[in-house]
């Protein structure tokens with residue numbers, strides 16, 4: 192498996208999982224164009240500074256992205272300690288808008304990998320809401336739907352990761368059949384990155400201690416990156432519409 196010759200757009204390349212994936216993808220021969228709101232501290236083949244919570248900024252930046260893109264890794268995200276509205280814009284509405292724009296430049300064999308989370312596992316409990324949100328036609332229509340269906344601050348991170356999983360499931364087969372583009376999610380458990388402390392704050396000590404006994408340790412971000420690389424590569428060409436846990440087995444203990 193390698194990524195030789197592929198042009199890959201990586202959001203969130205400035206830190207954590209995105210930074211490690213960008214490095215790995217370059218080592219595997221890909222041309223990596225990074226996207227982040229912050230300047231990256233690594234070597235890339237191109238970088239475009241975008242606030243992914245702002246659809247106008249996304250549209251304006253499209254001119255700086257390559258005309259043909261083989262894969263998109265949507266890794267940028269904010270934790271649930273950020274205001275719920277921002278979490279919705281960055282982790283869902285903006286990701287969706289950016290993906291739709293980038294997919295216009297993908298052909299047969301294209302791949303989109305969305306980073307969800309183990310915290311999105313309860314999507315079946317709110318499936319109808321997530322379907323409705325997923326059916327909104329644009330960033331603005333999604334924001335209007337959310338204004339009528341407010342999401343509580345305490346669970347906003349979980350809500351938008353659930354919504355991302357449902358959107359990926361509901362889009363993937365249409366994209367695969369009509370255009371040959373695959374869409375998958377990767378669902379990490381806890382990962383040692385700068386936002387791990389925010390998750391501890393968000394979930395509270397009781398939940399964190401409960402989970403601590405069920406896993407060896409949080410992942411290193413270079414343990415998540417190769418799974419994203421696999422899903423971007425042709426080795427996974429028959430894998431579409433999945434939400435793949437990369438959590439050292441933690442999710443398997445929830446049954």
Ligand SMILES: NC(=O)c1ccc[n+]([C@@H]2O[C@H](COP(=O)([O-])OP(=O)(O)OC[C@H]3O[C@@H](n4cnc5c(N)ncnc54)[C@H](O)[C@@H]3O)[C@@H](O)[C@H]2O)c1
Nearest residue numbers: 203205206207208227228242243267268308379381382384
């Ligand atoms: N760390 C964990 O424990 C964990 C667990 C499950 C899922 N995740 C998910 O993994 C992804 C990567 O997180 P990480 O842990 O590497 O975090 P991180 O904070 O190290 O990296 C996130 C990156 O996203 C960028 N970003 C944030 N908001 C942005 C915006 N509006 N526009 C453009 N870029 C923006 C940041 O600048 C940063 O470079 C996120 O989607 C996160 O929700 C993380």
